[in-house]
Amino acid sequence: MRMRTVRRYAAVAAVTALVVVFVVAWRITMPQPISAAEMGRFPDTGDVARGRQVFAAGDCASCHASPGQPDRLHLGGGIALASPFGTFRAPNISPDPVDGIGNWRTSDLANALLRGVSPDGSHYYPVFPYPSFAHMSAGDVVDLMAYLRTLEPVKGRAPPHDINPIFSVRRFVGFWKTLYFSQTPIEPDPNRDxxxxxxxxxxxxxxxxxxxxxxxxxxxxxxxxxxxxxxxxxxxxxxxxxxxxxxxxxxxxxxxxxxxxxxxxxxxxxxxxxxxxxxxxxxxxxxxxxxxxxxxxxxxxxxxxxxx
Structure with a gap:
């Protein structure tokens, strides 16, 4: 009788531990978009001329311009980005409302760049260099969106990623972010000019x-x-x-x-x-x-x- 009770307690303890691990893992891997309190930092109007400079500094065209054509502002995506984890495809970031980001708010772009989170609330893979973009100023995000909206819409979506099935569960990117992703702002060094x-x-x-x-x-x-x-x-x-x-x-x-x-x-x-x-x-x-x-x-x- 006593042994049966011990086993029952052990089973309950094991199940409880598994539930705790699951809850902790779920919390750790949960996408963390910009809070409602921060949304006011990302209005839907910005400086187009400054946004053009942000676009150039961020090297956006090199990844998002459609391959096989000469226009670097034809942002239909599709370029193949090989990696040890598989082949990723850069998406369409033109203002097309269906295939691009034409329906995005500035806060959607902010979530992508600063949090690595898509408008549908899922993680982006870090082949998109948001670990660096996460340090961007709010003003640069706003101006970049203003510039992107002036470009020509491009129809068509990039092919899907061709990656190892193990990495197809985007929730797992949350573990990667826990290890490597920092949102700490780059504060000016007062000892430097x-x-x-x-x-x-x-x-x-x-x-x-x-x-x-x-x-x-x-x-x-x-x-x-x-x-x-x-x-x-x-x-x-x-x-x-x-x-x-x-x-x-x-x-x-x-x-x-x-x-x-x-x-x-x-x-x-x-x-x-x-x-x-x-x-x-x-x-x-x-x-x-x-x-x-x-x-x-x-x-x-x-x-x-x-x-x-």
Whole structure:
């Protein structure tokens, strides 16, 4: 009798533990959209001219322009983004109300960029670099949406992702966010000048430079010790270079500015691969912003190049 009671208590304890684990996991993986109290920071009117600069700094066209056609503002999506987890497809972000984001409010864009949450309340995969965009200012989000609304609508949706079935449950992205996703704002450093602080914001947030120039662990999170020290191209076709002083310590600030403007490097070479696409965007920035980016990059701590 006593043994039966012990077993019953053990079974109840095991079920209770499983329920607790399930509830905790459910809470941890729950998407966390912007709160109702914060919605007022994202009005539906913004500065189009400033939004055009945000669009360029964020390198939006490189992923969302439809492949196989020359117009970088034809934002029908569809480009294939290979990764160890499968192949992702960039979505249509044109103002088309059916296939694009024409029916989005500015707060929907804010949730996507700052929280990695879609309008239907599900997680976006972090192949969309919202871990960096999460540090964007509210004003830049508002202005970006104002600019996107001025572009031509594009019909058609991107093909679906072709990923490992294990990762098809988006709720699991919540675990990834618990480990790697930080929404901490980039606060100005009072010990640095405005130029450096502007460069830090552009590099760490809008430009999302570390998303490529770093090495990732088995779960796809950036290894902090390799930040800006280079890493393997997720598509397996190259290696993103180290942009700390270990690799470009001999470059002057003006050398970095020239590279961002023309793609020309100080050794009379030119950037290639996906960086050539990025230069198309950084060439559209103001000279002040290119100098700010260069000043921040030149201040990065030296880190050894990660092994391929």
């Amino acid at each position: 405005m130029k450096w602080n502007r460069g830090r914001y552009l590099v760490e947030s809008l430009g999302h430079c570390a998303e490529c120039h770093a090495t990732r662990d088995l779960l796809g999170g950036i290894k902090p010790e390799t930040r800006f020290a280079g890493g393997v191209d997720p598509e397996g076709v190259g290696f993103y270079p180290n942009i700390t002083p270990v690799r470009i310590g001999g470059w002057s600030e003006q050398d970095v500015v020239e590279m961002l403007k023309s793609g020309q490097t100080p050794n009379h070479g030119r950037v290639g691969s996906s960086m050539s696409e990025i230069v198309v965007n950084t060439a559209l920035l103001s000279d002040e912003d290119r100098h700010a980016i260069a000043a921040y990059i030149k201040s990065l701590p030296a880190r050894p190049t990660a092994a391929p």
